[in-house]
Amino acid sequence: MPQRPSEPSSRPNRGEAREALIAAGRRLFAERGYKATTTREIATEAGVSHALLRYHFSSKEGLRDAVDENVLGGFERAFASARDEGLESGTLAEAGRAAALMFGADEERRRYIRRVLVDGDERAAALLGRLVEGARREVDRLLAGPGAPPAEDRRWAPYQVLFLILGPLLLEPALEAVMGGDPFAPETLAERSAANQRLLRRGLFGPR
Template identity: 75%
Template sequence: MPTAPAKPNRGDARVALVAAGRKLFAQQGYDATTTRQIAAEAAVSHALLRYHFSSKAGLRDAVDDDVLGSFTHAVASAREEGTDHGDLAEVGRATALLFGADQERRRYVRRVLVDGDDRAAALLARLVAGAERELERLLPQPSALPPEQRRWAAYQTLFLILGPLLLEPALHTVLGSDPFAPETLAERSHANQRLLQHGLFD
């Protein structure tokens, strides 16, 4: 007689709930997903969800932290494995490590941004803040940029990263291949770096 899959222990339950929330929020949207569905997907009791996160909103915040934390870890990994430090190649490698390997996180970010509610604005604001920190680190003299360029630099960098993520389903059809396949992602990353460093018409 087959045995039922083991349920996560209390220590693993939090991780399982974040993963289940990320998956279901991406598939169904935040409003359409219930905490009972998330607990069932994670194979834990509903009480454990309340214990760890208090509410669906608390779990949503934890999922956002998980997704943005993954980018921080990816940047750190890119620095460790890269031969060139302190340049745009690190961010390119980090983008490849995070979005290239993790379709579920791509779907989650796409769903949040497309839903366009207050959460979308909050997540985008955090992404912009992270991009601003990276640009401060990467640019030799950020203060040398004119104010209007400095204001938009983080957004322009994010547009290059988020554009393919938001357009992924249509882009797949137009290209005739996976736009996040490793070789395509590497080629696009190099093209983005050239664009950022030299400009399109300079």
């Protein structure tokens, strides 16, 4: 039976403690919510002393900020991975694959984002705002040049892209029951990502 992180033989050293605390915070915040989770519970889950948590993050809010940075930092890593796969930079295929990697490969990241957005506090608005800004940057990059849509469409474009991505994430438990399988299984995710790219390029009722 695997040992819990809090057992002595699996305690991280001081250099590893920060990452262990971020991972434990992300996991417990996703399971219980931010308000219901204490810093002592996070330290125990991470297998480190409570003093080390205070040393690295000062407070629970500081740890939450670090968790958010860790989760949202996945965007840059995802785009790097998409380019490593040979996808051309600045294309819709690259953006679609990066989104699939960002939200599809890590169940814990999906659970954390879902919990924050469903809790609906000021943190939800801040996190969603950052996601919108990230989507806006990518949309502006992809729509640069002649033939760009009018301003009223560009205003909504980042939200529409996020709706396509976050919809399955927020509905994941029910979607799994309706589909009869994991909606984030690699083959399902690839199929949905390709369909989303076609939808964004042509529109739902546009010419085929």
